[in-house]
Amino acid sequence: MIDADATERQWALPDEAATGALAVQLAAMLDDGLVLYLHGPLGAGKTSFARALLTAMGVGERVKSPTYSLVEGYETQDRSAWHLDLYRIADPGELEWLGLDSLADPSALVLVEWPERGAGALPAADMELQLSYAGDGRHALLRALSSRGYRLLQRMALMRGPHASP
Ligand SMILES: Nc1ncnc2c1ncn2[C@@H]1O[C@H](COP(=O)(O)OP(=O)(O)OP(=O)(O)O)[C@@H](O)[C@H]1O
Numbered sequence: 039m040i041d042a043d044a045t046e047r048q049w050a051l052p053d054e055a056a057t058g059a060l061a062v063q064l065a066a067m068l069d070d071g072l073v074l075y076l077h078g079p080l081g082a083g084k085t086s087f088a089r090a091l092l093t094a095m096g097v098g099e100r101v102k103s104p105t106y107s108l109v110e111g112y113e114t115q116d117r118s119a120w121h122l123d124l125y126r127i128a129d130p131g132e133l134e135w136l137g138l139d140s141l142a143d144p145s146a147l148v149l150v151e152w153p154e155r156g157a158g159a160l161p162a163a164d165m166e167l168q169l170s171y172a173g174d175g176r177h178a179l180l181r182a183l184s185s186r187g188y189r190l191l192q193r194m195a196l197m198r199g200p201h202a203s204p
C-alpha cells in the first residue's frame with residue numbers, strides 16, 4: 039500500500055545503477071525548479087546521484103564533480119541547473135565571491151553537496167536526500183521540505199520505482 043501523504047520516502051540502492059535509477063525517476067517527475075540538498079558521508083553517492091539527474095535532464099555535456107570549482111552551471115532541456123559541492127568551504131561567507139544570486143531563480147534546479155557548510159548563504163531546500171552506507175550498497179531517504187518538494191515526492195510515490203520500499 040503506497041502512502042501518498044508521506045513527507046519522506048525511502049529506497050534501498052544496492053548498486054550505483056540503482057542510485058542512477060532513482061535520479062532518473064526524480065528527473066521524470068520534475069516540472070518546476072527545485073532546490074535539493076544532498077546529504078551523506080564521503081563517497082555516499084551524492085555526485086553519482088547529481089550526475090545521473092543532470093544527464094537525465096538533458097545536460098549534453100559531461101557532468102564534472104564541482105569538488106574544486108565549488109559550483110558548476112548547466113542548461114537542461116527546460117531550465118538552468120547548478121551543482122555545488124561545498125566540502126571545501128570553511129565559512130559560508132566564502133560563498134559571497136561566487137555570486138550565487140542566480141541560485142535564487144525559482145525555475146532553476148539547484149543541487150548542493152555538503153549544504154551545511156553554506157548555511158545561510160543558500161536558498162532554502164525544497165527537498166533533501168540523505169544517502170547512507172548499507173552493506174555494499176546505499177540507503178536513500180528523500181524528504182520534502184516545501185510544498186513544491188512535497189508535490190514532487192507525491193508524484194514519485196505514485197510511480198512504481200524498481201527499488202521503492204514503503
Ligand atoms: N547505491 C550504490 N551502491 C554502491 N556503490 C555506489 C552506489 N551509488 C554510488 N556508488 C559508488 O560510490 C561512489 C560514490 O562516489 P560519489 O563521488 O558519488 O560520492 P559523494 O557522496 O559525492 O562523495 P563526496 O562527499 O566525496 O563528494 C562511487 O564510486 C559510486 O560508484
Ligand SMILES: [Mg+2]
Pocket residue numbers: 084085086103123151
Ligand atoms: Mg561528491
